[in-house]
Amino acid sequence: MSTLTALARLKAVRDGTAQRITTVRHCHLAPRPMVFVPLQLAGEALAPLGAMVGADPDHPRLLVVPQPRNRDLRFAFAAELAEVLLPYVEGFAKTTETVERRGGDPYERCLDAPQILVPNRSAAAFAGLLGRSTRFRRADGPYPVHPSVPLLGRWLTYFADRSRRPGSCLMMSMTEALSAHWATGQSALEDANLAALVGWIDPPAGMDGRRAAEEAEDPLLWPPAGPATDPGFDNEVLGPAVRAYEEAPTARAVERVAQALRTQLEPTWRLMWRAVELLRALPEGSRVAGRWETDRGSFTRFLELVAEGGPPQARRDGAVGAAARLAALERARASYDVQRAYDDPLVMAEYRLTGEAFTGTVVSADPENTEGEGRSRKLRPLVTVRTADPARLTPGAVLGSPDRRGHAAEVVEVDGDEITLKVTKGMGRGKVAAPGAVPEPGERVTYTTLTDDFQSSAALPEPERTPWTHGGPPEEYVPDDDDAREEWS
Template sequence: MSTMIDLTARLLAYQSGRAIPIRRSSALIADPSPTFAIVPIRMVAEQVVYALAYGDPEGEPEVVLTWNPLDRDASFMEPFAATLDRYLSDCVIAGEMPRIWLAHAAALEVIALLGHRYRTNRSVGPELQRMGAQCRLLAEETTFAGQQIVAIAGSLLASHVATGQSPSEDLHLGALLAWIDPPAGTVVADAAAQAALAPAAAMLDRAADDRVEQLRARVARGRLREPSARVEAEAIIREEALREWALLVRARRAFWGLGLTQGTELTKLTAESFKRVAWQIDRNYGNPARPRSLAQRLDELTYAKELTAYADVADDPINRAAALNAGRVLDAVVFQRDQPRRGFNPCTLTLETRQNALRIRPGTQLQLRGSRVFGRITEVREVNAGQATQLTLVVTNGVRNPQLPTPGQRTEWMEPEPADLRYQKRQVYERMAASADPRVFGDTLPLSRPQPIDDDLATIARRLRR
């Protein structure tokens, strides 16, 4: 979203006194059943875990905790590790996509920390090592655009609605929810400011944190018996975990309460997410470090980003309108269709548009939105004294498609769905690895040998457009 559109949306939200939607379609496919939610509570200074609340967000959570995480005893997390493993494994075996709900980015940081700390930790048992591998897998999945496995409530809400507060204030989930569901009889800005006083960052409230720290200090100085201090501290920590759990449940319901539509392209993003997670769920791979694995990871990230950008424009009318204003979508009427033999090539469409921004040139490939009709622009010319533009489009795929437009029909054309070339690229990487190409695997670059060019650059460019 552009800065101007974002500012305008925030002004409108401030004027109306509540958040306004900036999308009509959801970027997240509907929750599968069952769904799994995780609420971690951490000790801020040491970045160790106090507690984990987990389970079905529609029910009561299980809570595991320790009142003194500095003793490095992680066995309290074993019930969580077993439940997470069972949930993920059951989903993969059943061929169903898992869904993990987190409240905010701070919760994701804790999950990533668990992965980093326990995945290869030899001082813990295999259950916690497996938990570490799975937590790392979930954290890695969030780096892929359009992923459908890990739902971060705060990020999802902020990307689907605009509030009357600043983007930095939107980072507090409680303040964000105050704008989405304003309390009656209270100015929404005041309600958001009041909600922001309670932490929403996977940590204890200040008073609770001070009390737990005080209890540990008194036990260490011999002024209080450990059993009584433990009981009080664990009750405080449990209450704080349940407070964050309630915040996550409220945020999840607020997101689905927006009433957004489910676009058809979400199924492709879901399939991509499931393949990535299902393939690694029983493996404990490290980060890619070699040229081949790094190249494949870059290909995966690039394809996910391109597919998500395509889905956002294809599924959501607001995003599509923004792309149209930027000239990346063509809104045109079919002026003429030349197809000597119905259902066969050649087939040429003459399109006419009056939109101002037009980033289309001869050679541009376009896809009719919502169909498998593709074409290539061969000519762009102004008509009616420059008030309109006509484009000649040669249909390259879909001449028998019933959605092939007819004269007089208004159409929307966009960039085609990105081609999935990952398999072909992997074959190239395999051959490069087999040949140990010095340009990739060597320490120094070989001497360059300029190749003779028979044609000038203009001739080469014309040949590439054909």
């Protein structure tokens, strides 16, 4: 947490309403996202209780497991979920674009990709567990399941994996997305309650955010957004309904459980779509589309992997896989942080606060300055900026600027509140700098030590050459009946 966000939280306390901590939206928002609100039975590792799912706010599909401890009913739930989710996901495979690559063959990429919105981090984790418990199942052999079940498992595993990657928007947790854009007057812990968070951001008429959030904590007014249910609901409503189903599994008994679950799911369902509107109202940051392109590429590759009949994801990463995954996550985190700062002056302000960036006015410029003689003579325009920011820079530091793409400069001298830079990149190929490439006196500019060109990750061996000190090469996955026999009670 930065001092800037801490200050925003203080203001939220005083004003009774959430405060913006960005000026733009940093996540992609699909024109037609799919909302998935799952519930699970308390005390079990993974016993789906029901879910509301769909891409049409007015017509959610309600899935119900009348006896969550029954294994067959659980797989029926998975099959039903697959019926909704898979056609949505596969629908994006139809239209693709051809992407040219420098030094490589052109490849196909889907024009758009699915986006699944879940209420919170735990719901994304639930999706991952449901994926884990279904992807190894088989349509033949002992305990056969519907063929869509293992496929659903692989997709859910994929989405849950992506949801842990900073900047990826294929599966997004709503509380995390909202918290990335607004600061509330409560703690981060309490922000995990979707209803309370939305209450702070967009309180109902005649109520301030604090009051709305307090009301949202009453499980009778606002059922928890899941996957965990309210214990009072379990004991007073769900328990009797499930017992009634056990005694007589009639359509009426199923309806009673469905009715009970609907009361718990519907408020969250509406809240999810309200949250979508809140996010949609923010203007999109300029690098969001680029990140979504990465998501589309990843989606396309996984789609191909599934089509080629590749094996389901392993239970655990091998040593090389785990190291590569960690390195990729770290790169994604760093790149996401930098991109947000470049897209958003309010995010950049956090770095200005710590001295890693500054904004100021150009007081003088020498656009024709050169360095070296003869053939090694280079154009190095000089720019002096006056700033009130507490920049902490030393001569030689390399800087980038959100004002000009491809622009780079180096610190020459820091003298009180004046910083002199020499421009090193982004001036075009001519003998003089391209028009507009060098900031002019009077212009307001921002420079930062943050840059988005990261060194490629440390070289890792191929998985099949994993050294024995790291467990040796991972075993190749061979599907067998033990996977299906793995008890699921």
